[in-house]
Amino acid sequence: MSTDLGMPGTSPTAGTAGVPRLAEDAPKQTKKEFTSDQEVRWCPGCGDYAILAAVQGFLPDLGLKRENIVFVSGIGCSSRFPYYLDTYGMHSIHGRAPAIATGLATSRGDLSVWVVTGDGDALSIGGNHLIHALRRNVNLTILLFNNQIYGLTKGQYSPTSEVGKIAKSTPMGSVDHPFNPVSLALGAEGTFVARTMDSDRKHLTEVLRQAAEHRGTSLVEIYQNCPIFNDGAFDLIKDRTQQEARIVHLVDGEPVAVGPEGDRKVLVRTDGGGMEFVPESEVGEREVVVHDVAAPEPTQAFALSRLDTPEMTHVPMGIFRNVDRPTYDDQVRHQVEAAVGTAGGPPTDSDLDELIRGRDTWTVA
Amino acid sequence: MSSKSVQQLDRVVIRFAGDSGDGMQLTGDRFTSETAALGNDLSTLPNFPAEIRAPQGTLPGVSSFQLHFADHDVLTPGDAPDVLVAMNPAALKANLGDLPRGATIIANTDEFTKRNLGKVGYDANPLEDGSLESWHVHPVALTSITVEALAEFDTLSRKDKERAKNMFALGLLSWMYHRPTNGTESFLRKKFGSKPDILAANLAALTAGLNYGETTEDFAVSYEIAPAKMAPGTYRNITGNLALAIGLTTAAHRAGIPLVLGSYPITPASDILHTLSGFKRYGVTTMQCEDEIAGVGAALGASFGGAIGVTTTSGPGVALKSETIGLGVSLELPLVIVDVQRGGPSTGLPTKTEQSDLLQAMFGRNGESPVPIVAPRSPADCFDAALEAVRIATTYRTPVFILSDGYLANGSEPWAVPKVAELPAMTVEFATEPNDTDADGKPVFHPFKRDEKTLARPWAVPGTSGLEHRVGGIEKANITGNISYDPDNHDLMTRLRAGKVERIAESIGDLEVDDPSGEANVLVLGWGSTYGPIAAAVRSVRNSGAKVAQAHLRHLNPFPANTGEVLRRYDRVLVPEMNMGQLALLLRAKYLVDVHSFTQVRGLPFTTVELADAIVSLLEDDAATDPTSEEVRA
Numbered sequence: 001m002s003t004d005l006g007m008p009g010t011s012p013t014a015g016t017a018g019v020p021r022l023a024e025d026a027p028k029q030t031k032k033e034f035t036s037d038q039e040v041r042w043c044p045g046c047g048d049y050a051i052l053a054a055v056q057g058f059l060p061d062l063g064l065k066r067e068n069i070v071f072v073s074g075i076g077c078s079s080r081f082p083y084y085l086d087t088y089g090m091h092s093i094h095g096r097a098p099a100i101a102t103g104l105a106t107s108r109g110d111l112s113v114w115v116v117t118g119d120g121d122a123l124s125i126g127g128n129h130l131i132h133a134l135r136r137n138v139n140l141t142i143l144l145f146n147n148q149i150y151g152l153t154k155g156q157y158s159p160t161s162e163v164g165k166i167a168k169s170t171p172m173g174s175v176d177h178p179f180n181p182v183s184l185a186l187g188a189e190g191t192f193v194a195r196t197m198d199s200d201r202k203h204l205t206e207v208l209r210q211a212a213e214h215r216g217t218s219l220v221e222i223y224q225n226c227p228i229f230n231d232g233a234f235d236l237i238k239d240r241t242q243q244e245a246r247i248v249h250l251v252d253g254e255p256v257a258v259g260p261e262g263d264r265k266v267l268v269r270t271d272g273g274g275m276e277f278v279p280e281s282e283v284g285e286r287e288v289v290v291h292d293v294a295a296p297e298p299t300q301a302f303a304l305s306r307l308d309t310p311e312m313t314h315v316p317m318g319i320f321r322n323v324d325r326p327t328y329d330d331q332v333r334h335q336v337e338a339a340v341g342t343a344g345g346p347p348t349d350s351d352l353d354e355l356i357r358g359r360d361t362w363t364v365a
Numbered sequence: 366m367s368s369k370s371v372q373q374l375d376r377v378v379i380r381f382a383g384d385s386g387d388g389m390q391l392t393g394d395r396f397t398s399e400t401a402a403l404g405n406d407l408s409t410l411p412n413f414p415a416e417i418r419a420p421q422g423t424l425p426g427v428s429s430f431q432l433h434f435a436d437h438d439v440l441t442p443g444d445a446p447d448v449l450v451a452m453n454p455a456a457l458k459a460n461l462g463d464l465p466r467g468a469t470i471i472a473n474t475d476e477f478t479k480r481n482l483g484k485v486g487y488d489a490n491p492l493e494d495g496s497l498e499s500w501h502v503h504p505v506a507l508t509s510i511t512v513e514a515l516a517e518f519d520t521l522s523r524k525d526k527e528r529a530k531n532m533f534a535l536g537l538l539s540w541m542y543h544r545p546t547n548g549t550e551s552f553l554r555k556k557f558g559s560k561p562d563i564l565a566a567n568l569a570a571l572t573a574g575l576n577y578g579e580t581t582e583d584f585a586v587s588y589e590i591a592p593a594k595m596a597p598g599t600y601r602n603i604t605g606n607l608a609l610a611i612g613l614t615t616a617a618h619r620a621g622i623p624l625v626l627g628s629y630p631i632t633p634a635s636d637i638l639h640t641l642s643g644f645k646r647y648g649v650t651t652m653q654c655e656d657e658i659a660g661v662g663a664a665l666g667a668s669f670g671g672a673i674g675v676t677t678t679s680g681p682g683v684a685l686k687s688e689t690i691g692l693g694v695s696l697e698l699p700l701v702i703v704d705v706q707r708g709g710p711s712t713g714l715p716t717k718t719e720q721s722d723l724l725q726a727m728f729g730r731n732g733e734s735p736v737p738i739v740a741p742r743s744p745a746d747c748f749d750a751a752l753e754a755v756r757i758a759t760t761y762r763t764p765v766f767i768l769s770d771g772y773l774a775n776g777s778e779p780w781a782v783p784k785v786a787e788l789p790a791m792t793v794e795f796a797t798e799p800n801d802t803d804a805d806g807k808p809v810f811h812p813f814k815r816d817e818k819t820l821a822r823p824w825a826v827p828g829t830s831g832l833e834h835r836v837g838g839i840e841k842a843n844i845t846g847n848i849s850y851d852p853d854n855h856d857l858m859t860r861l862r863a864g865k866v867e868r869i870a871e872s873i874g875d876l877e878v879d880d881p882s883g884e885a886n887v888l889v890l891g892w893g894s895t896y897g898p899i900a901a902a903v904r905s906v907r908n909s910g911a912k913v914a915q916a917h918l919r920h921l922n923p924f925p926a927n928t929g930e931v932l933r934r935y936d937r938v939l940v941p942e943m944n945m946g947q948l949a950l951l952l953r954a955k956y957l958v959d960v961h962s963f964t965q966v967r968g969l970p971f972t973t974v975e976l977a978d979a980i981v982s983l984l985e986d987d988a989a990t991d992p993t994s995e996e997v998r999a
């Protein structure tokens with residue numbers, strides 16, 4: 001590849017650069033404009049409602065023409081999402097949304113393409129497409145609703161369910177070791193990887209904002225409660241009395257720390273090359289881990305993702321990684337544009353005639 | 366020029382055979398180009414192993430290229446070679462069975478060593494033990510003569526020199542059949558431009574081969590085959606895979622929409638991906654995806670965005686793509702699936718031809734999921750089939766199958782090239798504004814409100830203001846496209862989707878029957894790549910004085926409207942297929958006509974002789990059981 005990667009300019013709109021925007025003086029869109037006329041059919045109390053409300057509330061902030069936004073989903077409870085948004089949308093088939101979205105985003109640089117998926121959809125049946133979208137760095141924002149269960153098929157364990165999960169298909173407990181979606185995304189060369197939670201509207205919205213700003217594949221894992229088949233899966237970090245001690249808020253450039261003022265623990269490096277939380281007062285000479293979302297190597301981000309355990313003693317939340325890397329779709333379009341440009345513009349009939357004739361012709365009179 | 370005698374021939378079949386590493390495909394390709402340039406009609410059949418480099422000198426490693434050329438219209442690559450070029454004992458052994466007695470064998474004696482003979486189970490050297498008496502054998506020390514001819518090239522290793530032996534063979538054959546070599550010379554200049562000594566060596570080997578024929582007593586006769594009488598026009602030689610790539614590109618250009626290919630490498634379809642990846646200048650986007658499913662997914666995603674999404678594959682890939690093709694049926698979006706069929710089931714015979722995916726294309730999806738099917742009949746016809754598939758896909762908003770096969774993919778023939786401006790017009794209309802009103806009389810867009818004539822739904826692409834809508838694989842309410850589980854609606858939508866595909870028949874014309882006598886009682890009906898062999902067999906049967914009709918299906922779903930009527934017009938219908946009778950099954954089911962299935966799955970096209978025999982035996986049956994039929998019709 002030549003040095004000119006055909007990358008559109010960066011900020012203020014990198015992730016949505018090339019997507020038509022509303023005029024500066026146009027009135028701001030409303031949440032209502034992004035709400036379709038379809039009746040929402042999730043179970044009462046489902047975490048999906050909060051995520052939908054947050055997304056509908058956030059989309060106007062992008063200032064994009066509504067017709068240039070597309071939501072593509074797979075199969076599962078969360079994948080009904082596109083029906084409820086008044087944008088273009090496709091509810092596709094199980095696991096394939098990242099592949100379909102890759103084709104759409106690559107052929108249409110003027111669209112803001114979003115993928116909505118779940119833990120079963122993205123990590124089980126569609127695992128291959130997810131990792132390849134991440135490594136290619138297609139300009140997509142992928143919202144992965146993780147409820148650690150199969151909801152739509154009525155309660156089987158999922159690839160993020162904890163070992164020992166008693167579910168419809170595992171009466172004696174599941175023996176499958178789960179995926180950590182953040183670790184997986186980082187291992188798959190993800191350039192933007194974040195985690196947030198359905199019930200924290202403010203945090204969710206801020207992560208969405210940064211995900212949309214990122215040019216490339218943004219993977220946002222959203223902890224989502226399924227009150228029907230896996231109620232309370234995230235209670236330990238939703239419970240106000242406990243969450244402060246458990247949630248590790250990742251802040252770029254700041255030491256990684258957890259716990260309330262006065263009982264704060266700070267993450268330090270151990271002699272063996274690992275990391276551990278120690279009370280702030282005991283840090284002493286030890287090296288404090290400072291979060292760096294833009295670190296070129298994903299090593300530290302990966303280590304942070306491993307702090308997370310099924311016991312939820314410490315759960316990092318926020319943006320793990322946010323680095324720039326040329327996107328697949330920009331480069332594919334650039335190659336085509338460059339070839340067309342070098343040839344002197346779009347093909348004419350006579351260019352096609354030449355292609356059809358090839359180099360070796362003969363004439364019969 | 367020489368004093369040697371020159372004979373006139375009307376047709377020749379040559380087979381070049383050697384080890385996979387001997388460059389036989391290249392040699393065959395070059396000889397083909399020379400032959401095309403001379404104005405002969407021709408047809409080719411490459412035949413190579415699935416392994417890239419099977420052990421040297423063994424039977425599984427034999428690669429061959431057959432070329433049939435003539436001073437008249439050629440329909441097949443030829444049943445049996447008149448000349449076999451055998452670069453080693455394995456090539457001789459693997460091909461001798463196909464060689465009629467009296468045919469010519471040019472054998473590279475250098476490779477007939479004890480070791481190589483042993484590798485293929487020859488106890489004695491067949492070139493010396495008299496076992497080839499019934500053939501006309503030219504033993505030529507191809508390798509050593511080539512090396513000798515290149516003696517002055519000090520910079521080249523012996524191995525490099527040996528490698529040029531295929532050019533020596535090409536030179537010799539070019540002398541024998543009066544082929545011009547200037548095309549090959551400029552080809553070599555292009556190929557080896559950056560390696561001057563290799564280029565010079567190849568050119569020298571080519572010339573040495575020509576001179577060898579000229580001077581050696583062993584070759585006393587050379588042959589001329591006059592140009593064929595072909596319709597006036599500009600011609601090129603083309604393979605099916607290349608014709609498909611160019612056809613798809615041309616179709617998208619005519620339709621004014623981008624071509625987006627999502628694909629995954631698979632034999633024998635990969636060349637279409639390779640070729641299209643080089644067509645960026647024509648605005649073609651190609652994506653080599655992580656798997657077959659992603660390939661078709663990316664194509665469908667692009668179609669949602671207003672491109673013509675195409676995916677190219679072979680049978681095993683179609684199996685993986687099925688669910689996404691079903692989604693395309695449900696979303697009613699254009700999509701072209703190119704299936705270059707090969708021997709199955711499972712991995713089967715990756716490099717060999719077969720027509721056994723017809724029922725997979727027809728039915729290989731869950732639910733009622735009709736997909737139109739177009740099948741090209743010859744390598745050059747792949748161009749027209751591509752245009753037709755894109756026309757149907759964009760007009761009717763539906764996935765369309767193109768069923769090519771390994772024989773068409775790699776085989777070649779001369780093609781009278783069309784002018785783009787003279788091709789049928791292709792227009793694509795995107796929805797731009799609301800097409801309905803809601804209960805309050807407000808204009809709205811209903812994504813499943815259909816065109817009355819075609820039953821196609823509007824194609825509204827993202828970026829079109831006011832037409833924002835959602836589509837999905839869940840059943841949709843007629844007109845509005847909202848999710849609907851209503852029993853009557855599902856029944857209606859299922860019938861609408863089927864009816865839409867049926868209506869394509871209105872745009873494809875009738876099935877034409879070729880029956881010069883107008884008195885035939887027997888019809889031979891084929892589809893796809895069997896056209897050439899069937900036409901050749903029909904011609905040979907007619908030449909013997911019998912009457913037989915021929916028809917060939919290009920559209921397999923829907924069938925042309927008059928298909929049932931044509932079938933019923935004949936006492937007997939013979940349906941030859943390279944499968945176990947898949948078209949026959951469809952015809953019997955749909956038209957209640959007891960067609961005679963004639964099948965073969967050997968990984969190779971039918972020979973003219975075996976098809977002619979099948980036709981003759983059906984003619985005899987017909988005469989035996991219905992002796993009055995001739996009189997009645999007379």
Ligand code: SF4
Nearest residue numbers: 042043046077151226
């Ligand atoms: S099953 Fe669970 S995830 Fe699905 S809609 Fe109901 S509550 Fe939500």
